[in-house]
Amino acid sequence: LALRLKATAAEVIKKLMANGVFATVNDTIDFDTASLIAMEFHAKVEKEVVVTIEERIIDDSEDDEANLVPRAPVVVVMGHVDHGKTSLLDAIRHAHVTDTEAGGITQHIGAYRVKIGDRDITFLDTPGHEAFTTMRARGAQVTDIAVLVVAADDGIMPQTVEAIHHAKAANVSIIVAINKMDKPGANPDHVLQQLTEYELVPEEWGGDTPCIRVSAKKKEGIDDLLEMITLVADLKELKANPDRAAKGTVVEARLDKGRGPIATVLVQNGTLHTGDIIVAGTAVGRVRAMTDENGKRIQSAGPSVPVEITGLDDVPAGGDIMNAVSDERLARELVEQRRNEQKEAMFNSQTKVTLDNLFDQMQQGEMKELQIIVKADVQGSVEAVRQSLEKLSNDEVRVKVIHGGVGAINESDVMLANASNAIIVGFNVRPDPVAEDNAKRSGVDMRLYRIIYDCIEEMESAMKGMLAPKF
Ligand code: GDP
Numbered sequence: 126l127a128l129r130l131k132a133t134a135a136e137v138i139k140k141l142m143a144n145g146v147f148a149t150v151n152d153t154i155d156f157d158t159a160s161l162i163a164m165e166f167h168a169k170v171e172k173e174v175v176v177t178i179e180e181r182i183i184d185d186s187e188d189d190e191a192n193l194v195p196r197a198p199v200v201v202v203m204g205h206v207d208h209g210k211t212s213l214l215d216a217i218r219h220a221h222v223t224d225t226e227a228g229g230i231t232q233h234i235g236a237y238r239v240k241i242g243d244r245d246i247t248f249l250d251t252p253g254h255e256a257f258t259t260m261r262a263r264g265a266q267v268t269d270i271a272v273l274v275v276a277a278d279d280g281i282m283p284q285t286v287e288a289i290h291h292a293k294a295a296n297v298s299i300i301v302a303i304n305k306m307d308k309p310g311a312n313p314d315h316v317l318q319q320l321t322e323y324e325l326v327p328e329e330w331g332g333d334t335p336c337i338r339v340s341a342k343k344k345e346g347i348d349d350l351l352e353m354i355t356l357v358a359d360l361k362e363l364k365a366n367p368d369r370a371a372k373g374t375v376v377e378a379r380l381d382k383g384r385g386p387i388a389t390v391l392v393q394n395g396t397l398h399t400g401d402i403i404v405a406g407t408a409v410g411r412v413r414a415m416t417d418e419n420g421k422r423i424q425s426a427g428p429s430v431p432v433e434i435t436g437l438d439d440v441p442a443g444g445d446i447m448n449a450v451s452d453e454r455l456a457r458e459l460v461e462q463r464r465n466e467q468k469e470a471m472f473n474s475q476t477k478v479t480l481d482n483l484f485d486q487m488q489q490g491e492m493k494e495l496q497i498i499v500k501a502d503v504q505g506s507v508e509a510v511r512q513s514l515e516k517l518s519n520d521e522v523r524v525k526v527i528h529g530g531v532g533a534i535n536e537s538d539v540m541l542a543n544a545s546n547a548i549i550v551g552f553n554v555r556p557d558p559v560a561e562d563n564a565k566r567s568g569v570d571m572r573l574y575r576i577i578y579d580c581i582e583e584m585e586s587a588m589k590g591m592l593a594p595k596f
Pocket residue numbers: 204205206207208209210211212213252304305306307308339340341342343
């Protein structure tokens with residue numbers, strides 16, 4: 126500062142002292158102090174605005190209400206294994222593919238659209254909550270509506286419960302498809318009854334959860350389900366601005382021997398054109414060819430449209446955010462920067478909440494809600510722990526159990542914790558090896574206890590910043 130003021134360090138320090146700031150040449154002074162001192166030397170200090178590469182090439186300004194037009198809903202199908210997710214997606218697809226003149230060969234690109242009247246619905250073609258939650262963990266908010274498939278002859282099962290919690294954690298609307306209605310043992314009323322235990326009260330019982338009876342096998346009730354999806358979508362007033370640079374999410378990606386990296390991208394805002402320069406995670410390139418789910422070449426894709434693209438220099442990961450950008454050289458610089466950040470992040474994944482940093486995060490006002498996943502050997506313990514933990518809520522932080530279940534801590538629990546920044550506690554259960562490995566890699570805090578009291582006590586101490594350090 127002295128140098129720029131054409132003064133000596135001693136003169137600057139003298140002025141600082143006169144203003145009550147006792148600094149030495151080795152100290153740093155803030156902008157306001159520097160401005161004050163500069164004024165005394167009849168100079169003016171200006172703040173340098175640092176613009177990141179992202180800000181220079183990615184247009185992420187808020188869209189004007191006037192530019193927004195309705196967009197199709199994006200739907201994911203979730204539920205317990207064998208309850209008919211794949212069958213339902215197939216039934217929907219065969220009844221209602223958008224474009225039947227394209228040679229009839231539908232391709233699996235990870236998502237597809239169906240037409241219902243003059244409306245589109247976009248389905249993610251990977252059933253289950255794994256893909257969904259992996260995407261969410263990467264910050265991608267892709268889906269608007271979850272169709273929860275429950276087999277009418279089997280009722281709510283453990284993965285159904287997981288799916289409900291995943292959907293709720295992501296704030297997406299739930300529509301229940303009670304499947305296998307053709308089976309002799311079908312008991313839809315039992316399913317409705319069970320749903321109420323998870324705060325999903327069926328519409329027909331005065332609640333707000335639509336429940337549609339279907340048979341994926343006999344292709345019955347499919348139209349009712351699709352109609353319900355458009356109704357729910359209408360209520361959500363989903364909108365996007367087609368007249369801006371495209372922004373979307375990578376749904377899946379692979380390397381093709383001949384064509385290089387191929388990615389399916391779901392455009393969420395703006396319109397993607399062939400020739401656009403794009404950045405997806407740490408991959409960069411120009412959109413060379415773009416095809417839709419029917420294998421048809423297209424030149425542009427608007428909001429809620431899934432497309433398969435070639436032209437990237439690397440295979441992005443599912444869930445990576447994709448942006449069309451204005452400058453190829455800067456785009457490459459940005460990708461380089463992200464690659465370096467990724468390397469660094471591998472060494473220090475310390476942004477996740479843990480019992481050890483909980484208090485600090487609360488102090489900094491960053492934690493308003495502490496989310497917890499409880500796994501135990503018996504249902505009774507799950508409930509007991511849930512109640513005791515939630516009672517720890519105070520003015521600063523609310524304690525909320527977002528998922529509880531019986532059995533070992535599994536991969537799905539870790540993914541949910543990772544996506545929701547939650548802590549996992551286990552009682553008389555252990556993580557399976559995959560879960561343990563994933564938790565380590567993603568920095569998810571997992572605590573195992575034998576006695577409920579120990580858990581409550583430790584949690585309470587952590588919230589007070591008095592947790593004994595572990596050695
Ligand atoms: P997913 O694991 O949830 O994807 O379930 P699938 O779609 O693979 O279906 C599991 C099994 O249930 C398969 O044998 C299907 O043929 C059968 N299934 C699916 N939907 C129906 C249905 O509506 N009625 C009957 N009877 N069987 C069905």
